[in-house]
């Protein structure tokens with residue numbers, strides 16, 4: 044009896060608390076519920092039309108510890124929304140085995156977005172492109188019998204639906220969608236399918252329609268988008284991607300808001316190709332033009348690019364850095380002037396949000412290439428104007444009659460409040476530029492290196508774990524458990540063939556290391572990741588000869604129609620021995636033995652804590668020795684500045700800090716401009732940015748510095764382990780911290796220039812001129828005119844200060860007035876932090 048009543052009370056209590064919890068959460072959810080709708084081209088939040096600025100930050104490209112700071116800096120930069128893809132392969136590395144921990148905890152990521160008071164866009168894909176390995180699709184998908192990706196194929200659709208539902212359910216459970224009180228206002232299904240759909244024919248159209256229906260059936264209470272999908276079925280909103288919004292482009296339904304899901308803020312980095320830079324002036328121009336023309340939401344791709352840790356980089360040949368020349372650099376430091384110049388643009392746009400969001404505007408051509416667009420809020424009668432000059436060369440003075448005259452640099456847009464006051468011009472940058480430096484670590488400079496050779500005996504003796512009478516495709520065979528696959532066979536050589544031959548291997552793999560009779564005969568690689576022919580002389584012996592070929596991939600392709608079917612490895616070959624008089628022995632249909640991965644990978648050499656094999660040698664450090672593992676310990680540089688490791692001297696391989704993959708390294712891959720193009724260290728912001736302009740850093744390693752996130756390090760001894768496949772010299776390796784070394788200003792007369800050194804004092808002003816200087820931060824030169832007092836004014840205003848602010852005018856520099864009204868002067872300053 045006692046027991047019964049105790050239980051009953053307990054149950055009653057539990058029941059009541061559950062009810063209470065449930066209703067409180069309902070209340071909470073209800074209290075904060077946000078309705079996202081759209082009509083007449085407007086995007087409405089709780090019925091209010093909005094103009095939104097969004098930016099992409101991909102959660103697995105940084106660490107969970109970095110997220111709050113990145114998101115806060117995005118907010119300070121004027122963003123309303125953070126957008127991310129979902130990366131299927133990291134969440135479901137093996138079928139039905141999920142991972143949502145650490146830096147792939149997307150729920151936590153969106154919670155931080157919400158805590159910062161921002162909205163979110165959830166781009167599920169689950170195909171995402173994104174320069175991510177295999178476009179984000181897990182490799183096990185590839186081996187499902189009968190599967191065909193991204194088309195009307197039941198096996199693919201089943202898996203896509205299971206994963207999409209899983210993500211949606213997790214988001215719902217965490218109350219992430221706006222109507223539940225969460226931050227997510229839009230969701231995306233598929234990605235740019237319209238751009239690759241043609242070759243899939245009718246089945247492609249059916250798949251696209253099915254994707255839309257499947258998404259809709261998820262019932263998430265917010266609009267779905269499909270980017271680059273002109274024929275997206277209702278109620279999907281189709282959106283555009285590119286370096287610029289297309290002037291004439293509109294979504295396929297007049298109700299749908301005009302949204303630009305990817306404003307490519309510059310570009311990604313590839314092994315062997317130069318860096319990409321896109322000027323802040325040009326990005327600002329593109330954004331202003333988009334809003335001038337009735338856009339309501341634009342998203343920077345990327346706002347923070349980050350790092351392709353481990354083996355997450357896509358292909359062909361996507362590098363480890365994914366900095367993207369984004370407003371927040373790879374490490375989360377402001378990329379100035381881009382961050383600040385765009386922040387000012389966002390402030391200018393937001394100041395007119397209530398006018399712009401009504402979408403009531405008229406365009407008027409003022410003169411050739413110069414257009415005035417007037418937005419009017421018909422209820423408040425307030426107006427706001429965009430005045431654009433799309434001429435890529437000519438500056439103009441636009442005359443708006445009683446509303447004033449405006450100097451409009453070429454390829455620029457001015458934002459005019461009340462249509463008569465310039466509050467921003469996209470080409471007039473007053474934000475300072477940061478010159479970053481990598482400072483030597485103050486803790487450790489000398490390292491003791493230990494090493495061990497990759498155990499090769501089994502592979503050189505042809506001992507694999509499976510065999511086939513053909514040359515297999517690499518990803519189907521490894522299921523991407525490793526970049527490496529051994530192809531091994533033997534061949535009987537008789538006297539008549541001779542002992543000298545050429546080993547000829549036709550491979551679609553990226554890198555090949557060849558061994559004959561246990562001797563390394565050489566390595567070669569594709570220059571662009573699209574396959575190559577390996578040919579090296581070999582010496583054979585009479586009787587049985589062993590051939591062991593190690594094929595390595597450097598990221599799987601992530602884009603294109605049927606991209607998933609592009610073959611990798613020595614698949615099909617041929618592999619031939621070409622003897623005297625061109626007598627050829629084709630080994631392609633020999634019996635081949637296969638071994639997936641390196642022994643060091645199986646034995647976890649990369650993680651000192653997990654590896655059973657603790658024997659590292661301290662003796663006679665081998666240099667330029669292929670297939671070598673190196674290990675050292677180091678102390679984390681003090682302070683909180685981001686840490687990078689300089690891997691100059693190394694060849695190609697993989698790096699780990701305390702067992703965490705910091706990515707592939709390949710500093711010997713030197714940056715060259717693609718054929719028919721040229722590198723340039725200066726970049727004219729004027730005119731259309733495209734795939735091959737503004738490419739600095741030719742002749743340098745495509746990547747020398749590798750990010751070691753602070754959270755990978757601890758206060759005691761840290762371990763750096765490298766696997767070197769080509770041969771390298773680790774003795775020059777060192778750790779540095781990334782900091783702002785100098786700041787520059789380059790401001791037009793009439794603006795206010797603010798200089799600051801990220802919290803430290805300005806210790807010198809190296810250069811200052813007010814006139815018509817040339818060059819850029821780091822290499823300014825005086826022009827033909829200058830105000831002699833400029834340097835002393837700057838020294839007085841800035842030296843020893845944490846920040847200083849200069850009114851850029853003739854009077855400030857002791858001149859009576861500017862001698863030319865049409866071409867204003869510029870102030871150029873370079874200060875040392």
Ligand code: GAL
Pocket residue numbers: 171172173174234235284305310311
């Ligand atoms: C787009 C794609 C993105 C990314 C971008 C280039 O086509 O949707 O995922 O790959 O190109 O960085």
